[in-house]
Amino acid sequence: MGNLDIEGIINALRTITSGHQGPVSLHEPTLRGNEWAYVKDCLDSTWVSYVGQYVDRFESMLAEFTGVKKAVAVVNGTTALHIALKLAGVEPGDEVFVPALTFVATANAVAYCGAVPHFVDSEERTLGLDPHKLRDYLKSIARIDVGGCTNKFSGRRIKAVIPMHAFGHPVDLDSLAEVCKEYKIEMIEDAAESLGSYYKGKHTGNWGKLSVLSFNGNKTITTGGGGAIMTNDEHLGKMAKHLTSTAKIPHRWEYRHDYIGYNYRLPNINAAVGCAQMEQLPEFLVRKRHLAERYCDTFKKIQGVRFFKEPSFASSNYWLNVLLLDEASYKKRDEVLEATNDQGFKTRPAWDLLNTLPMFQDCSAMDLSCAENLVKRIVNIPSSSFLGKANAQT
Numbered sequence: 001m002g003n004l005d006i007e008g009i010i011n012a013l014r015t016i017t018s019g020h021q022g023p024v025s026l027h028e029p030t031l032r033g034n035e036w037a038y039v040k041d042c043l044d045s046t047w048v049s050y051v052g053q054y055v056d057r058f059e060s061m062l063a064e065f066t067g068v069k070k071a072v073a074v075v076n077g078t079t080a081l082h083i084a085l086k087l088a089g090v091e092p093g094d095e096v097f098v099p100a101l102t103f104v105a106t107a108n109a110v111a112y113c114g115a116v117p118h119f120v121d122s123e124e125r126t127l128g129l130d131p132h133k134l135r136d137y138l139k140s141i142a143r144i145d146v147g148g149c150t151n152k153f154s155g156r157r158i159k160a161v162i163p164m165h166a167f168g169h170p171v172d173l174d175s176l177a178e179v180c181k182e183y184k185i186e187m188i189e190d191a192a193e194s195l196g197s198y199y200k201g202k203h204t205g206n207w208g209k210l211s212v213l214s215f216n217g218n219k220t221i222t223t224g225g226g227g228a229i230m231t232n233d234e235h236l237g238k239m240a241k242h243l244t245s246t247a248k249i250p251h252r253w254e255y256r257h258d259y260i261g262y263n264y265r266l267p268n269i270n271a272a273v274g275c276a277q278m279e280q281l282p283e284f285l286v287r288k289r290h291l292a293e294r295y296c297d298t299f300k301k302i303q304g305v306r307f308f309k310e311p312s313f314a315s316s317n318y319w320l321n322v323l324l325l326d327e328a329s330y331k332k333r334d335e336v337l338e339a340t341n342d343q344g345f346k347t348r349p350a351w352d353l354l355n356t357l358p359m360f361q362d363c364s365a366m367d368l369s370c371a372e373n374l375v376k377r378i379v380n381i382p383s384s385s386f387l388g389k390a391n392a393q394t
C-alpha cells in the first residue's frame with residue numbers, strides 16, 4: 001500500500017482553518033448581510049407567504065447572475081428537478097440517464113415522473129458525467145427514429161439526461177450537448193451545487209433545456225430550504241411558474257385551474273433571505289476560491305492525496321472541496337475520515353453510488369468503473385466561505 005500521510009492531512013486542515021473555533025463544519029452558511037432586515041420587513045408587512053416582492057426580486061437576481069432568461073423560485077431543489085423533468089417531456093415509462101455519482105434527489109425526481117433512471121459513468125477530469133463514454137454506449141444501445149431515442153434492449157424511450165456538476169465542478173457541457181443533439185435526448189442540468197460555476201466563461205445552467213438550483217442550508221447560498229427552475233425558453237419559464245403555483249389562472253377572485261398543478265412556491269420570507277444571500281454571493285465566491293487555492297498549495301506537499309482542481313475549461317465555485325486519495329491509498333479512506341472527524345474537522349465521503357441503493361439496484365447501468373473508483377477515493381473537507389479571505393490578492 002502507498003504511503004498516506006494522515007498526520008499531514010490533519011496538520012494541513014489545522015493550518016488552513018486556524019483562527020476558527022470549535023469543530024470545523026463541512027459547509028456552514030454565512031448570514032451577515034441584510035437577512036435580518038429583509039425578514040423583518042416581511043414580518044412587519046405581513047407579506048410572509050407565497051406572494052410578495054422578495055420572490056420576484058430573488059428570481060430576477062438569479063436570472064441576472066446566471067444569465068438565464070427566467071428563474072422560478074420553488075421550495076427546494078428536488079421539487080425543481082421534478083418539474084423541470086416534467087416540462088422537458090419526461091413521461092411514465094421513459095428512461096433518463098443519471099450519473100451514478102450524484103445526490104439521491106437526481107434519481108428520485110426521475111422516479112416521481114414514473115420514469116426510470118439509467119445510470120451512467122463519470123470522468124476523473126470533472127467528477128461528473130463522461131460525455132464520450134456516453135456516446136460510445138449509445139452507439140451500442142440506441143435506436144433513433146422520428147419518436148426520438150429508444151433503448152434497443154429495454155424498449156423504453158430514452159428521453160433525457162441529467163448532468164450534475166459535482167461539488168460545483170462543471171461537466172464537459174459542449175461535448176454532452178453534441179451527444180444530446182445527435183441522439184435527440186433532452187438535457188436538464190442539475191446545477192444544485194454549481195451556483196457561481198462557469199463553463200467556458202458562461203454560467204452553468206445555460207446548456208440544458210431547463211436546469212435547477214438548490215438553496216438548502218449547506219449550499220453556496222441558502223434560503224433555509226429552497227430551489228429554482230431555470231430556462232432560456234420563455235414559454236417553459238411561464239409554465240414552470242404556472243405549474244408550481246397550483247396552475248391557477250390569474251384572476252382577481254376566481255379560483256380556476258387548468259392543469260394538475262403543484263404547490264411548490266418559495267415563500268416570500270425565504271426569498272427575503274435569498275435576496276440578502278445573493279447580494280453576498282460574489283464575495284462568497286472570492287472567499288471559496290481563495291480557500292481552494294490555499295488547500296491546493298498545502299496538499300501538494302502531502303503524500304498520498306491530491307486536491308481536486310477545476311477542469312481547465314471551467315471556473316468553479318468549489319462548493320465542497322475534494323481530496324482525492326491516490327489509487328494505492330484508497331483503503332485508508334475510512335481511517336482518514338475517522339482521524340479528521342476525531343480532531344474536529346468534519347469530512348465525509350461521496351454519496352454511495354445510486355445503482356447500489358435498494359430502490360435503484362435493478363435499474364439499467366453502463367459500465368461504472370470510473371465512478372466506482374472515484375467513490376472510494378473522494379473525501380470532502382471543510383468548505384465554508386468564511387474560511388477563505390475576501391481580499392485574496394494579499
Ligand SMILES: *Cc1c(COP(=O)(O)O)cnc(C)c1O
Binds near residue numbers: 077078079
Ligand atoms: C442539494 C442537491 C439537490 C436538491 O436538494 P434540495 O435539498 O431538495 O434542495 C439536488 N441535486 C443535487 C446534486 C444536490 O446536491
